[in-house]
Amino acid sequence: MGPFNVLGVLGQGGMGRVLLAAGPDGRLVAVKQVLAHYADDEGFRARFRREVTASRKVSGAYTAAVIDADAEAPTPWLASVFVAGPSMGAVVGAVGVLPEDVVRRLAAGLASALAEIHRAGLVHRDLKPDNVLLAEDGVRVIDLGIARATEPGAEGDTGLTRTGWVVGSPAYMSPEQAEGKPLTPASDVFSLGSLLAMAVTGRSPFAGSSTLRTLYDVVHAEPDLSAVPPGLREVVASCLAKDPAARPCPARLRELIGPVAPAGRQWPSAVYGMIAAQRADIDRLLDAEPSAPPVPAPVPRPAPEPQKGPAVADTKEPPPRVPRIPSVPPTPAVPPDTPRSRSPWRAPRRIAALAAAGVLVVAGTGVALYVRDRVTAPLAYTAVPTCQTAYGKVPLAFASPAGDTRSETAKGVQAGCNWDGLHSAASPAGLVRWDLSLGGNADTNAATQRRRFQGEATGRREAPRLGFGTEAYWGSPGSDWSCVLSVREGNLSVWVGLSAKPYTKGDCETKAKEVARAALKAATR
Secondary structure: OOOOEEEEEEEEOOOEEEEEEEOOOOOEEEEEEEOHHHHOOOOHHHHHHHHHHHHHOOOOOOEOOEEEEEOOOOOOEEEEEOOOOOEHHHHHHHHOEOOHHHHHHHHHHHHHHHHHHHHOOOOOOOOOHHHEEEEOOEEEEOOOOHHHHOOOOHHHOEOEOOOOOEOOOHHHOOHHHHOOOEOOHHHHHHHHHHHHHHHHHOOOOOOOOOHHHHHHHHHHOOOOOOOOOHHHHHHHHHHOOOOHHHOOOHHHHHHHHOOOOOOOOOOOHHHHHHHHHHHHHHHHHHHOOOOOOOOOOOOOOOOOOHHHOOOHHHOOOOOOOOOEOOOOOOOOOOOOOOOOOOOHHHOHHHHHHHHHOOOOOOOOOOOOOOOOHHHHOOOOOOEOOOHHHHHOOOOOOOOOOOOOEEEEEOOEEEEEEEEOOOOOOOOOOEEEEEEEEOOOOHHHHHHHHHHHHHHHHOOOEEOOOOOOOOEEEEEOOOOOOOEEEEEEEOOEEEEEEEOOOOOOHHHHHHHHHHHHHHHHHHOEO
16 A cells, blocks of 8 residues: 555444555554545545645644555555554543543643644544543544545535534534534534543543434533532533533633643553553564464453443433542553564564454554454445446446345345346446345444355455455356456445456456445445
């Protein structure tokens, strides 16, 4: 990928997948590769280019600095500095809420980070615990620029996508973001208030029992800040003003926070222990022989995200008691194993194996390695197209819909559409089938589809580096089809069979990739 050698696929989310890679000098970088369907969106590449340019202006002191990017690649990508450090969400979930003095230091760092981001003309739009890393020398804000570039309406500065979905995390959105209104830097300040409340209480002040309830509370409910320490309550409350004009700017926030004492060690020892575990894990990965079994990282598994719990407004029970971790102690954390001479080019299979086992997970553009299965949550498709719809989106020609099939149950949808190619001498005959797993949550549905897909893929030829999909294989051609391609993405699989006439086999496979990509894009997420 450009000058970077990809070592493994570490995660996939709603906007793309994150890869661990190494440059020619051996430096590790995090590469976010945008999903293929965004590349087909009119105007995306221009937005992506502008956001990358703006992101480069943000100081690397507070973010994972952008190293390189390619907006013209078939699937655009962005490479950023590899940041060693757990996310704030991982720390709170694993070892408890943070003490007041540490949160004050965190708030000061985030205010400085927002000042730099806003100075570059950017609005982050997704400031949440998983996008804040506690690095050894201070806080880092990650996943900058991608969210806005993937919004078709971004030129008008609205938070709504073309399909009506809001880009962001409900429990940490601003009211104007939840309502799809134009966003200003004040939106990030509101998100900061929710994030700081979570750091000292273990939950967002707007976390509800459902997404709709959470969004309603963000817009209409006054947050319960009784569990926030008095010394931080004014700072948090001012950030959570419903009126954007009433919220403080980052410079005013720094005044409200007050001076923070200098410290060589920014965080409690538990954080440095997690950093040491990450680095030791990376050392094992890069030093391991391909035949060696994967070694799990000794990092505590965090609890489910705090916002999954019931809303404060919905219960009379007191907030959950979350153990606090002590302030920064004088004794250092146990260091990782002594580094040895290594080559980063030896590790792809080991990294891929650990990623599949849930040991390595990536959060956002500035990757941090820690145990958090949810970050790799699969894409969740909800519907497959009708043949009438597919005929206008899949690049094949047809004469009639004869032979089309569709079966829908509570556990999934199976559908097939035929193209006979009679309207075009340049188009082959083809059959496209969609197999969608439903009936559970995103992880369950994806696991069901994965088992089914991998069972069918046994003994087949792998189809790597398509630029889309989670996994793919080439089927066996027969009397009906000259080439067959199957691709899975999350809980959806697409099967494409083409008659090669008038194509050669190579041309047939090229066309099959084009058809499969369009068939995935035609489904609804």
